[in-house]
Amino acid sequence: MSLPDLPVLSSDCSQCSGLCCVLLPFSRDDGFKVSKPGGTPCANLAADDSCGIHATLRRDGWVGCTRFECFGAGQHVTRVTFAGASWRDQTDLGEMAAVLSVVRGLHEMLLHLRTAADRAAGVVPDGLVEEIVALDHADPVTLLTTDLDELQARVGTVLRDASVAVRGSGPDLSYDDLAGRDLRTRDLGRATLRGAVLIQADLRDTSLDDTDLLGADLRDADVRGTDLSSTLFLTQPQVNGARGDARTVLPDGIDRPGHWT
Structure with a gap:
């Protein structure tokens, strides 16, 4: 099956405005040195939205950061959904955080559907990937009002079918x-x-x-x-x-x- 052009499904922090470092909450229990609420910039975030201790994260106690991957959602939300605007330009960081979560979920679905298409011919139904790619380029309101549970259920069925086809x-x-x-x-x-x-x-x-x-x-x-x-x-x-x-x-x-x- 030939898939349509997909967004980049891996993180490129140079094209993001540090969204995961600001919008997401941190918890000591999840491997972060400190806990912080969502919407609060990490103390290690530099003025250019880069990480000031990126090279020493694990040594400095930020194991949780090294485990995280946004699947390309950070740069997509920055460059596409919000047309290049930074979190610094927003009045509603809660909305931006919710959009980031939705887009990350969409990108993970696309990542797994690509695997399913590669490993189990014919298992991915026509139009499903195109539907998700179109939603990925939608405005924040559309992203936040779409029935993601229903979409995830459909994708989950495809992934189960692909798994059975490969594993027997x-x-x-x-x-x-x-x-x-x-x-x-x-x-x-x-x-x-x-x-x-x-x-x-x-x-x-x-x-x-x-x-x-x-x-x-x-x-x-x-x-x-x-x-x-x-x-x-x-x-x-x-x-x-x-x-x-x-x-x-x-x-x-x-x-x-x-x-x-």
């Missing part, structure tokens, strides 16, 4: 609590680990061939030497939160985190 009758471990488990001897190829809790799980030197990882919590999961190249629906934030090394094999389009050294 692989084991179902959806939403299982596998936190801290040694999974090195488990055959997880073609399994679905959707929504599974894999915090600090040991996956070293395993092969997750055609494994569905949609929404799996991989924070501090040990994927050193793990082959993730053919996994389904793996995202940059999941990889950013995991522990890997130079031997970890990543899918096309996923960047190797800088802290994997």
Whole structure:
């Protein structure tokens, strides 16, 4: 299936006005050094909307920042939705934050639909991607009044169908609590680990061939030497939160985190 031109689905902070650093709330419980409410600029935000400690975020206690990925929503909201206007130009930061959340969700849907189209021919219905791309370019009011639950439900059905088409009758471990488990001897190829809790799980030197990882919590999961190249629906934030090394094999389009050294 040939998809229409998609927006950039990875972050480019140079084209954004620091939206995640201002609009989103931070919590110590989620790996940030301090907690702050949404709409309050981070103390590390520079006058040019860059991060003053970007090179030392983890060392300085801002692990949550290194896990985050907006899927290109930040620069899209800045450059397209608000036509280049900064958060500094807005009187309603709550609205801008809500728009950012919606666009991030749309971009994540597009990212997964692209994977579904690549891996399971014919599973993505005609017009669905075009509908989301058109909504992505809509004005704030349209974005905030669209029935996103209904759209997400339709996309979810497509992703489930794609997963089954690729995996066949692989084991179902959806939403299982596998936190801290040694999974090195488990055959997880073609399994679905959707929504599974894999915090600090040991996956070293395993092969997750055609494994569905949609929404799996991989924070501090040990994927050193793990082959993730053919996994389904793996995202940059999941990889950013995991522990890997130079031997970890990543899918096309996923960047190797800088802290994997």
